[in-house]
Amino acid sequence: MSDDNDLAGNIKDELTEVIHIKDPKIFVIEWLPFDSNQLRELNKKMDIEKGAHKTLLTGLIDKQPNVPIFQSKGAHTKVFVEDYELDSFVNLQAIIDLPEEEGIAQVEEMAIFVSRDGFIIYSLELAEIENLNTYMSIDKITRVVADLCQDSSVVIDSLLTEFQRNFIEIIFGDPIHRPKTICYVGDDIKIRHEDIKDYYDGEEFEIELSQLLGEGHEPFQVGNNLFFKGSRGTCAIVDKFDKETEYQIVFWGIQHAMNNFVDNFMSRIWELYDQTKQVKKIVDEAVAGNTDALNTVTEEITVITSTISLVGQIKEFLKDSSKDLLEIYGKNEKCNLDGFYEVENSLKSSQRRILESEKIISGLLTELDGLRNYVATLSELQMRKMSKVMTKNTKSMNEVLQANTRTSEAIDMIELILAGSIILEIFAFAVGEITTEQTFFGSILGGEGFGKDQWITLALLVISVFAWITIVILLRRSKKKMEIEALQDFFVTLSVNRKIDTAKMEEYISVRTVQIKNVENDKDNTIISYVWDGKDDPNLLGKEIEKVSLSYNATNCLLLSIEIETSVLDIPQDELLGYLMEDLEAKEIFIK
Amino acid sequence: MSFEDKTPESSKVETFESLTRDQQLLLYTIDYLTKWMVSDEHFVRNEGDKVWIKELPLWAIMYYQITHGSYETYDYAPIPIQFFGRSSFTVNLSYEGVDDVEDLRELDVLEKIRLSTSQHGFVTAYRITEIGDKYLLKIPKDVIDEVEKLFFCESCQKRMHFYMNMGDNPSVLMDCPDCDESDVHLDFLESEDVSYVSKPYFLKISDMLKR
Numbered sequence: 001m002s003d004d005n006d007l008a009g010n011i012k013d014e015l016t017e018v019i020h021i022k023d024p025k026i027f028v029i030e031w032l033p034f035d036s037n038q039l040r041e042l043n044k045k046m047d048i049e050k051g052a053h054k055t056l057l058t059g060l061i062d063k064q065p066n067v068p069i070f071q072s073k074g075a076h077t078k079v080f081v082e083d084y085e086l087d088s089f090v091n092l093q094a095i096i097d098l099p100e101e102e103g104i105a106q107v108e109e110m111a112i113f114v115s116r117d118g119f120i121i122y123s124l125e126l127a128e129i130e131n132l133n134t135y136m137s138i139d140k141i142t143r144v145v146a147d148l149c150q151d152s153s154v155v156i157d158s159l160l161t162e163f164q165r166n167f168i169e170i171i172f173g174d175p176i177h178r179p180k181t182i183c184y185v186g187d188d189i190k191i192r193h194e195d196i197k198d199y200y201d202g203e204e205f206e207i208e209l210s211q212l213l214g215e216g217h218e219p220f221q222v223g224n225n226l227f228f229k230g231s232r233g234t235c236a237i238v239d240k241f242d243k244e245t246e247y248q249i250v251f252w253g254i255q256h257a258m259n260n261f262v263d264n265f266m267s268r269i270w271e272l273y274d275q276t277k278q279v280k281k282i283v284d285e286a287v288a289g290n291t292d293a294l295n296t297v298t299e300e301i302t303v304i305t306s307t308i309s310l311v312g313q314i315k316e317f318l319k320d321s322s323k324d325l326l327e328i329y330g331k332n333e334k335c336n337l338d339g340f341y342e343v344e345n346s347l348k349s350s351q352r353r354i355l356e357s358e359k360i361i362s363g364l365l366t367e368l369d370g371l372r373n374y375v376a377t378l379s380e381l382q383m384r385k386m387s388k389v390m391t392k393n394t395k396s397m398n399e400v401l402q403a404n405t406r407t408s409e410a411i412d413m414i415e416l417i418l419a420g421s422i423i424l425e426i427f428a429f430a431v432g433e434i435t436t437e438q439t440f441f442g443s444i445l446g447g448e449g450f451g452k453d454q455w456i457t458l459a460l461l462v463i464s465v466f467a468w469i470t471i472v473i474l475l476r477r478s479k480k481k482m483e484i485e486a487l488q489d490f491f492v493t494l495s496v497n498r499k500i501d502t503a504k505m506e507e508y509i510s511v512r513t514v515q516i517k518n519v520e521n522d523k524d525n526t527i528i529s530y531v532w533d534g535k536d537d538p539n540l541l542g543k544e545i546e547k548v549s550l551s552y553n554a555t556n557c558l559l560l561s562i563e564i565e566t567s568v569l570d571i572p573q574d575e576l577l578g579y580l581m582e583d584l585e586a587k588e589i590f591i592k
Numbered sequence: 593m594s595f596e597d598k599t600p601e602s603s604k605v606e607t608f609e610s611l612t613r614d615q616q617l618l619l620y621t622i623d624y625l626t627k628w629m630v631s632d633e634h635f636v637r638n639e640g641d642k643v644w645i646k647e648l649p650l651w652a653i654m655y656y657q658i659t660h661g662s663y664e665t666y667d668y669a670p671i672p673i674q675f676f677g678r679s680s681f682t683v684n685l686s687y688e689g690v691d692d693v694e695d696l697r698e699l700d701v702l703e704k705i706r707l708s709t710s711q712h713g714f715v716t717a718y719r720i721t722e723i724g725d726k727y728l729l730k731i732p733k734d735v736i737d738e739v740e741k742l743f744f745c746e747s748c749q750k751r752m753h754f755y756m757n758m759g760d761n762p763s764v765l766m767d768c769p770d771c772d773e774s775d776v777h778l779d780f781l782e783s784e785d786v787s788y789v790s791k792p793y794f795l796k797i798s799d800m801l802k803r
Contacts, residue, residue: 144786250801332800
């Protein structure tokens with residue numbers, strides 16, 4: 001790695017480098033929701049219980065549980081367990097092997113300390129940057145840190161549970177790009193000022209410190225040792241990096257990381273508060289009668305409530321952790337840096353903020369609960385209104401039906417009268433009006449007997465009754481025919497679910513006059529549907545079938561359903577389906 | 593805690609001549625951005641309203657100018673910043689530029705405004721004051737040319753417009769309203785890599801971090 005050509009970079013500008021620190025150590029610190037269970041899960045993932053010493057880490061998921069082999073692209077992070085307590089902490093060594101741009105050579109090894117209290121410390125010593133191996137410029141170090149921040153997220157992401165990933169997504173949105181606290185420690189500084197305040201020149205030195213620590217940083221000096229802390233991190237130049245100094249710096253980083261998390265956590269709560277306000281507006285629209293708004297708002301309330309519940313869970317992790325961290329910090333001895341770093345005050349401030357967030361979370365939940373009840377009442381009212389309208393409609397329908405029945409009966413009566421009138425008209429036209437001095441029965445009863453006239457009259461009466469009945473039947477039939485023609489076609493559907501030879505099926509359909517073909521693809525299946533003309537189907541000629549619809553699953557070769565459409569009501573359903581099914585059997589389309 | 597104006601009175605009466613070339617270039621850049629960087633079809637300018645340039649696009653343009661050698665003393669470094677109170681992205685930021693913006697504010701040449709965002713973060717924006725307008729009249733032509741040369745399309749010489757996409761995959765680009773192929777992607781959000789070797793540092797205090 002010391003070959004000059006190896007350690008290059010891709011910086012596009014000539015850098016103005018004024019601060020160089022000797023043998024820098026970097027601590028990247030973040031806080032994530034952890035507890036004993038999460039840590040135990042992490043340790044299990046590391047195979048610790050089997051005593052395994054080296055595990056390749058990957059965030060990949062086994063998506064083919066039934067396949068006995070597994071493929072990967074090759075670039076992974078190697079992790080060694082240095083020390084652990086199953087549900088308290090784990091100390092790891094990671095060798096990161098992630099793809100880099102051409103010409104960039106990185107040997108990235110770091111230690112990772114994960115505590116059940118949620119803090120994760122990625123720590124390393126920089127041995128070389130672009131061929132510099134003693135004093136390294138801040139400009140270059142910040143570029144290393146940008147890389148570390150991203151790579152550390154990738155490494156830890158493969159160790160987290162899905163439960164924790166959900167939390168990260170809720171708070172930061174992006175699982176990789178999240179803020180972290182950086183602590184820098186160097187053994188010496190190349191350009192040393194006797195008084196630390198001389199670094200605050202308003203020019204290059206101060207600007208480089210801002211670049212490293214964020215704006216508004218402040219200094220502290222103890223003899224030869226220099227300390228700076230800012231909004232993004234801290235930097236210490238110390239002759240001897242002893243345990244006390246490390247403890248102060250690392251603990252400042254832990255509280256800063258926790259405060260960072262609380263900042264984002266609070267932002268998320270305020271966002272949820274805004275979303276709830278938005279929901280109230282939609283409820284107002286629903287009150288004004290917008291039924292679409294009523295549907296939307298129910299869904300919105302469910303989503304927001306579920307997110308707030310998760311935020312509430314995160315708050316519990318924060319609450320426990322802040323309490324524990326105060327306890328841990330309190331039990332250890334402090335050095336003279338305690339006053340500068342103010343760790344205890346900051347931890348207490350985090351704790352107060354977390355406790356205060358409880359009020360907002362519970363307020364939001366109560367408000368959402370109220371909104372949910374209000375929306376439920378609105379829905380109920382809406383349902384009642386609909387039910388009333390339905391009852392009214394049903395009543396009207398019944399009235400229409402009754403009127404129809406009465407009309408139908410009246411039509412039947414009219415039919416009879418009409419038939420009678422028609423027959424009388426026919427007779428009047430055929431034989432003219434029959435006039436006798438006495439009526440048919442009068443002449444018989446008057447003793448004139450049953451003569452020729454009576455026979456003729458009787459015959460005419462019988463003929464007219466017979467004709468009347470015939471006309472009534474004819475009228476009925478024509479009425480029924482008109483009714484059938486007014487009705488829509490008749491459909492028969494069969495759910496088949498049998499294995500087919502799809503190639504044969506396609507061949508079968510290819511000789512039909514296909515009117516519609518539809519292909520639906522989803523994640524797992526391809527469903528193909530056809531509709532063809534029944535009158536042009538060589539198998540169905542003369543069978544009075546209008547259309548045939550068929551759909552099959554091309555992925556698992558399953559015939560799903562067939563549907564036959566006919567305008568003739570009196571063909572039995574089995575017969576209709578039989579025409580097609582028997583033909584499919586005969587063509588050996590079904591696989592036995 | 594009380595705040596006081598720590599600006600030395602003497603600096604407030606400094607004249608245009610006291611500005612460095614980089615400060616003049618920065619001042620003219622801000623003026624240019626507020627006037628030309630957004631096309632009128634995307635931004636309705638109401639007469640009498642003040643136009644401000646937001647911090648993030650200003651930084652992006654500053655980076656673009658640095659990589660094209662416009663500034664004499666600025667460099668940049670990857671700095672993590674949070675977008676709209678959520679994801680933290682690394683941007684190539686020039687702290688020399690940030691410092692000069694503050695210097696120009698101290699001279700009352702620039703003024704600053706803070707806006708809330710819907711994600712409960714804050715956005716800072718800047719505009720040139722009336723004093724600044726007087727300074728602009730004195731900007732030398734070579735500085736004006738230096739600024740403007742980067743904002744005209746190489747093919748058709750039309751003014752380029754500026755766009756920011758702050759979605760899931762944020763990007764910053766300039767494009768020409770007439771030529772489709774002349775988009776300039778500002779790799780402001782892509783941090784540069786350096787080669788390095790690191791070794792793990794195991795905490796001496798791991799025992800002290802346990803309950």
